Structure formats: C-alpha cells, structure tokens
Amino acid sequence: MNLRKKMSKILIIEDEAAIRRVLVKILSEENDSYQVDEAEDGVAGLEKIKNNDYDLVLCDIKMPKMDGVEVLEEVKKIKPEIPMVMISGHGDMETAIQTMRLGAFDYISKPPDLNRLLNTVRNALDKKQLVVENKILKKKVSKNYEMIGDSESINHIKLMIDKVAPTEARVLITGPNGTGKELVAHQLHEKSERSSFPLIEVNCAAIPSELIESELFGHVKGAFTSAVKDRAGKFEAADKGTIFLDEIGDMSLSAQAKVLRALQESMITRVGADKDIKVDVRVVAATNKDLKTEIAEGRFREDLYHRLAVILIKVPPLNERRDDIPALIKHFTEKIASEQGNAVKGFSAQAIKLLQEYDWTGNIRELRNVVERLIILGGSEISESDVKMFASK
Secondary structure (H helix, E strand, O other): OOOOOOOEEEEEEOOOHHHHHHHHHHHHHHOOOEEEEEEOOHHHHHHHHHHOOOOEEEEEOOOOOOOHHHHHHHHHHHOOOOOEEEEEOHHHHHHHHHHHHOOOOEEEEOOOOHHHHHHHHHHHHHHHHHHHHHHHHHHOOOHHHOOOOOOHHHHHHHHHHHHHOOOOOOEEEEOOOOOOHHHHHHHHHHOOOOOOOOEEEEEHHHOOOOOHHHHHHOEOOOOOOOOOOOEOOHHHHOOOOEEEEEOHHHOOHHHHHHHHHHHHHOEEEOEOOOOEEEOOOEEEEEEOOOHHHHHHOOOOOHHHHHHHOOEEEEOOOHHHOHHHHHHHHHHHHHHHHHHHOOOOOEEOHHHHHHHHHOOOOOHHHHHHHHHHHHHHHOOOEEOHHHHHHHOOO
C-alpha cells in the first residue's frame, strides 16, 4: 500500500539570499516531506503567511521594511498557532531572547548549526501537530452530551451553539423539564475556548435557600453554626471555566443580587468575609419557568434577567420534535445495552410508530425510561404489543 507522507509547509523569511539558500538546502535534503517557501523581507513574508497555511516559520530578526519582531507580533495576532523560530545574528541575541517572551518558539544563531537547526524544526513541527490535535479534540463533544436528532428545531439549536460557544456571551437556556437543557450547557462549554477548565453545575432548585449563597460563593470559618472551616464556593471552582446555574428561576432574591454583582464586577465575597475574590467565569443558566412572569410577580430580578439572557436558546418539548424519536430510541437502546453489557435489541417499525404517537409530558427523560423498561421486559425485538403492554402510562 502506498502511503503518502503529510507535507509540512515551512516558510523562511530572510533578506540574505545566501543564508536563505543554505536553509532551503538543509531542510529539503533532511526530509522530502518538507515543502519550503521563501520570502526576502518581512512584508513579503507576512503576505505569504496571510495567504497560506504554514506549519512553521523561520524568520530573521534584522531585515529592511519590517523586522522580525514586528513580523512575530503580527503573526501572533492573525495566526497564533504557527510556531515562529527566529534567526539571530551575534548582535541580536538580546532581541532574540525578547522574542521568546513575545511568543517565539525558539531562536537559532547565524551561521546555523546543522543539528540545532534540525532539532528545533522537528520540535516546532511536533508542537504544531499537538496544537492541531488538541483543537480537534476540544471541538469533539463528549458522547454523553450528544444532541440526538435532525429536526428543524434541533438543527437550529446546534447552529446556535456553534456560533455562540466560541464567544464569551452569557446564555439562558429555557424549556420544560426533561428536554435536555443540560446537554446544551455542556456543548456550549465543550466547544468553547474554556473547555480545558472546569464546567461546574449547580442545581439551584435542589439547594435549600439558606445554603445557596454558601454553595455559590463559599464561606469562612464561623460564618454560621456549621461553618467549621473556610470553604470555596462554586464560582471559585469554576474560575477560568464555566458555571452552569440550572433552574435559576428557583434562586432566592438575596442570592440573585450576589450573582448579579459577580456578573457585573467579576468579584465574589464568601459568606462571612469582607475580602473580595476576583473570578473569571462564563455563566450559562437554565430554567423551566417563564422568567418574565417571575419578574412581574416580584420573584426574579429584571436586571439579572437581562444580564443572563444575552443569548436565549429555547429547547422544545419532545412532542414538538416527534421526528427525532426513532433516532433517540436507537441512541438509548445502544447506550443501555453498552451500560448493561447486553446485545442491542431492535424495535419494530410499528413499535416506533406507536411511541411517536404518545404524549411525552416527561419529554426525553421519560422516553429514555420507557426504552429501558421495554428492553428489560420486552421480547428479543420490541414489538407493538410490548409497547402497549409495558409503555402505557
């Protein structure tokens, strides 16, 4: 089998033609998968970088028109993932060290030492490959938080996530219980630039109102009877990542005021403390309530609503996306079989059709429970009669 090597594109920016020729010769003879381009000054080099996808740039420091430091600064703005190796004359060593602080991968001295040059090039290309692979991995959403379905409403949500996730915009996710609002939150985080930092989930409805502030912002020893030691809260745990405030409509007005301050000032204060703590957190919130009604009835702060609802994503009930039910059944069947170590059971066309006609008041969560019940109690293939017997409400 004839396997093609992946070509690595390298650009040499050097105003001395003789040095350019030497570098091209060394790299071309070292590895036939190196595709080497040349530029005679910084302006020409930067133009090539804008119009091509390079895996590595070797750039002289002292050049006419635009020096190497200026080229490095521009490249870090437009294509920061490209490793830059600076070429320095003996008088440029201090500047070469400065370029490392500006983000250069390394520097090599003139005349270039063959082994050092080749090692530096190989290491820089390896780093570029790792950066690319990490970006791909970050964009892949965990299977546990996949959004299943191809209905118009679900495709619209997927498109919204792809547009909004890379930004810092706050998102409010609305929809009935069991529709998968937490899946949207996880995808927003996993497709964001914060994905290497934590996603911290807080179910505001599950925490007693007298404890919610301590849970979110932490407390100091002695702040209340059971506070036997200092404790960090969820906002601190989510620093540089994302905090997901689920069922935020159930949060007390007192806690809402503190969340508002955290959003406005990026500062929190532990319960019982007088010292502010700076936090860098993206907030994603969700609710099954109509927050505008809650605002009208004095149970939710309007100013907090407007802070949270920069982007609104509405997750529809399952009854409004029945076309997705066959795909969801298949997904749950495979997932349950994998969890239980059993063979995957099929569903007859009539069984699926009948399930599509049900009134799914509990939404996707209810469908998953019904599928599991049918797998346990039904035949080797789930039939229409199995559905009538075991899926009835």
